[in-house]
Amino acid sequence: MDAVPDDLAEAVHRAARTTPPHGSDLAAVRRRARAGRRRRSAATAGGLALFVALAAGAVPLLAGNAPAPTSRPAATSAVPAAPSSPSPTWTPPAQRLVMTVDPARHGPGEDLPFLPVEEVLADGSVRRHPVPENFSLGAALPDGRLVGLVYTDLLPGSPRADGPDVEGLSIKLVVLGADGALERSREVRIKGQGVELIGADQRVAYLARDTGIVTHDLATGRERMLLRSSTAGVDLLTASRTDVRPDLLVEQRDDDGCRTDVRRTADGVRIARLTVGGVCENGLRLAPDGALVAVPYRRLDQSRDRREQRLAVFDTATGALRTDQAIGNPAMTPGAVHGVAWSDDLTVRVAWTGLPVNAGRDVGVDALVREVTTVRVQ
Amino acid sequence: MGSDVASPIRPPDQLGPARPDADPDASFERFYRTHVDRIHRALALATGDVGLAREAADEAMARAYARWDRIQKLDNPAGWVFRVGLNWATSWWRKVRRERPPAPDDSDAPAAGPDPVGMAARSALDQLPTAQRAVIVCRVLLDLSTAETAAVLDLTEGTVKSRLSRGLAGLRTALAEKE
Numbered sequence: 001m002d003a004v005p006d007d008l009a010e011a012v013h014r015a016a017r018t019t020p021p022h023g024s025d026l027a028a029v030r031r032r033a034r035a036g037r038r039r040r041s042a043a044t045a046g047g048l049a050l051f052v053a054l055a056a057g058a059v060p061l062l063a064g065n066a067p068a069p070t071s072r073p074a075a076t077s078a079v080p081a082a083p084s085s086p087s088p089t090w091t092p093p094a095q096r097l098v099m100t101v102d103p104a105r106h107g108p109g110e111d112l113p114f115l116p117v118e119e120v121l122a123d124g125s126v127r128r129h130p131v132p133e134n135f136s137l138g139a140a141l142p143d144g145r146l147v148g149l150v151y152t153d154l155l156p157g158s159p160r161a162d163g164p165d166v167e168g169l170s171i172k173l174v175v176l177g178a179d180g181a182l183e184r185s186r187e188v189r190i191k192g193q194g195v196e197l198i199g200a201d202q203r204v205a206y207l208a209r210d211t212g213i214v215t216h217d218l219a220t221g222r223e224r225m226l227l228r229s230s231t232a233g234v235d236l237l238t239a240s241r242t243d244v245r246p247d248l249l250v251e252q253r254d255d256d257g258c259r260t261d262v263r264r265t266a267d268g269v270r271i272a273r274l275t276v277g278g279v280c281e282n283g284l285r286l287a288p289d290g291a292l293v294a295v296p297y298r299r300l301d302q303s304r305d306r307r308e309q310r311l312a313v314f315d316t317a318t319g320a321l322r323t324d325q326a327i328g329n330p331a332m333t334p335g336a337v338h339g340v341a342w343s344d345d346l347t348v349r350v351a352w353t354g355l356p357v358n359a360g361r362d363v364g365v366d367a368l369v370r371e372v373t374t375v376r377v378q
Numbered sequence: 379m380g381s382d383v384a385s386p387i388r389p390p391d392q393l394g395p396a397r398p399d400a401d402p403d404a405s406f407e408r409f410y411r412t413h414v415d416r417i418h419r420a421l422a423l424a425t426g427d428v429g430l431a432r433e434a435a436d437e438a439m440a441r442a443y444a445r446w447d448r449i450q451k452l453d454n455p456a457g458w459v460f461r462v463g464l465n466w467a468t469s470w471w472r473k474v475r476r477e478r479p480p481a482p483d484d485s486d487a488p489a490a491g492p493d494p495v496g497m498a499a500r501s502a503l504d505q506l507p508t509a510q511r512a513v514i515v516c517r518v519l520l521d522l523s524t525a526e527t528a529a530v531l532d533l534t535e536g537t538v539k540s541r542l543s544r545g546l547a548g549l550r551t552a553l554a555e556k557e
Binding site: 009 | 407410411414415418419420422423428431432435436437439440441443444493495496497499500502503514515517518519524532533534539542546549550553
């Protein structure tokens, strides 16, 4: 059907008219735009530099309201354009592959409670980690710990407007041990400011705040500015996706296509801008040595009228594209990418979901097939 | 048959690109005043949350204002604003950013007069999956073609047609149940 019957169109228009008018507060919109601009100051972006470093990054996470599928082994699928065999360095992988289900794609999505953390192990099996209620994972550390934020409504049932001074909201940074035991729990909310957990390593968590990216010492809670938004010349808190290491930051903005900027944390200078012809997927992730970055994205194959999941890998120092290949399965209707992790400096695993092409139209999340594709960068 | 039902919320002009203007502020203001209410209502139907829709509309308009020199040249600036607003509203990260200052809320006047039919239609729409609602909203409220809807929502045209068909069937069923 491509036309809308008049009676239904009229019903939709009448439904729309039940919404109170917006009010047309143009001044508020301009204030909002200026507030964003203030965070970008005169810093110069651009230039080129070379750059190598250590330590693992962390994958930004999604959470969702759909019930998690029961654990089932994730398969390793062949990748035609590159060798796909797991390397001998898979145990243990440099980065842990955790996955969630994006409710915006597969569920009603009106509310977004949190999912358990599920990890795809090196042998393809899936392990579900026990986590506290309302835990939102920020990083799975190589030593088995999980770092995340726990959001708590301290005034449940009390309706109140969102805003900088909203009462009764707690945001705690939580570290769980490899056995699931609570190791740390610390309030990180600053009233009136936004906060996001964008990654962690063995020593610190990386938080995006209004002023920029700060390191938060896991042991002491002490915070230090890593990169000011004003230095970078861009509001780092408003990036769509971010991954960070002590010396390197990658951030995506996808209002206008899929664009990834690579910046030095030392001075905020953008050393590369990476673009792909599609829409960014979640899972932007730096390789353990920082030399490469994996950019999952999807694009429309108009000739076949279907969506395609792909992974591009770029050299962070030069911006050169190292590989760009499909990661889905032609027998599947692509769902979404749910996790990306580097097994070593050249091997990246991508956890994704799809639906059998012949699946019914109104299938639940349990029907999703989850697979892992391994891409080896030459 | 068609979707060209006259409606008070449809602006007098269409959703095509605004003419680049020597005065970008004036150009944006015209665009804003013409489209913001319709986009707000479209977002409200698509998300099912009026407060969230208002903030999403403001956020998307602010982003458009910040780069108006480029946005005004797009084929469909209003579609761009709707998409940005919808993405923002459904983004996981919104949950975290909700502490950012909201726009002053000084216009919560209720919609003119209770309309039982409209309320029933809204309730019926709320029963549909978000993805189907978004397609219906684009096609009906924003008056986008199938191809434009596909571009705005990053879907194939086939998926747009499929969601529209299923959404309309669901809407008709839900409306019938309310009668």
